[in-house]
Structures are given as C-alpha cells and as structure tokens.
Amino acid sequence: MSDERLIDSITRALGLPPGEAARFDADGPAEATVLVETTLRPSGFRTDVTLYADASRTRGVSVLTSLEVATRVAALLREEVLISPPADDPAVAATWLLVTPDGQRFRASEASPGADEDSVDIDRASLRPL
Numbered sequence: 001m002s003d004e005r006l007i008d009s010i011t012r013a014l015g016l017p018p019g020e021a022a023r024f025d026a027d028g029p030a031e032a033t034v035l036v037e038t039t040l041r042p043s044g045f046r047t048d049v050t051l052y053a054d055a056s057r058t059r060g061v062s063v064l065t066s067l068e069v070a071t072r073v074a075a076l077l078r079e080e081v082l083i084s085p086p087a088d089d090p091a092v093a094a095t096w097l098l099v100t101p102d103g104q105r106f107r108a109s110e111a112s113p114g115a116d117e118d119s120v121d122i123d124r125a126s127l128r129p130l
Contacts, residue, residue, distance in 0.1 A: 001047070001077065007036050010051065013072035014064065024052060033057040044111075044121030045082045067097060067105065074099045082108075082122065096122055097130065105130040 003023055011021040014034060022032035032054075039048040051069075064072075066083050074081040081099045085092045091107070098106045109126035 001079070003036075003038065005077070006038070006047075006049065009073050009076040010034065010036055010049075010069075012076055013069055024050075030054065041120065045080075048120075067099070070097070070099045071103055071105070074101050075103065077101070082120065096120070098122060098127065 007021050007023065011018065011034075014021065016033060020032055021034040021036055024035040024037035034054070035052040037050040037052070040046060041048060066086070070081040070083045078101045080101065083097050083099070085095060085097055085107075094109065096108050096110065098108050100106075106127040106129055108122040108124075108128075111121045111123040
C-alpha cells in the first residue's frame with residue numbers, strides 16, 4: 001500500500017484536518033501534528049507503523065486508544081490491522097490484538113514466536129474474540 005493511502009487513512013481515523021499527518025523524516029522538520037513511521041517486513045504482517053503525536057498540537061482532538069485507531073484504520077483501508085495490547089494488559093508480552101475491516105476484534109498468539117525477528121504473524125487458530 002502506498003504511504004499516501006496509509007497517511008490519508010490515519011489522518012481521517014484521527015479526525016485531523018488534511019496535512020496534519022505526515023511521513024516521519026528524521027532529517028526534516030516536524031510540521032505535522034502526527035508523524036507516521038513505517039517499516040517494511042519480509043513476511044507476516046508486512047508493514048509496521050508507528051505514530052508520533054505532538055501533544056502540544058492535539059488539543060481539541062478527541063483522545064482515542066490504539067485499539068480505536070486500529071479499528072478505524074482497518075475499516076478505511078479494508079485491511080486487517082495487528083496491534084500490541086495496551087501496556088497494562090497482563091498478556092502484553094505474549095499476544096496481539098487483531099482488528100478486521102468489519103470491526104471485529106480478536107486476541108491472538110504469535111505464530112512461531114522468535115522464529116524470524118524481522119516478521120510478525122499470528123496463529124489464526126488462536127483467535128479469541130475480545
């Protein structure tokens with residue numbers, strides 16, 4: 001998927017005006033409210049996305065959890081989204097949260113954990129509804 005499509009979906013999911021989310025560039029100025037960093041993976045879930053929000057510029061923007069953002073982005077992209085559970089979740093080290101484009105949410109175990117440090121995939125047999 002293109003960076004433009006991903007960033008547009010994130011902008012819309014967060015309810016930001018156009019141009020308020022941009023690709024992260026370590027060498028460039030951080031003009032946008034949200035910076036989007038992507039890392040491509042060789043297999044499994046192929047695109048790893050990290051968002052950096054400028055808290056001083058998000059006043060008036062509704063606060064969303066990562067699960068709410070993932071649900072909105074999955075619907076906009078019509079793609080599954082895999083996220084880490086919240087840091088206070090006791091299973092944070094062992095599971096992932098999968099969100100489908102139609103809004104279903106599942107807890108899943110990693111397939112072959114540690115087999116390939118550069119990829120993340122889930123054991124589809126482990127899916128449990130949230």
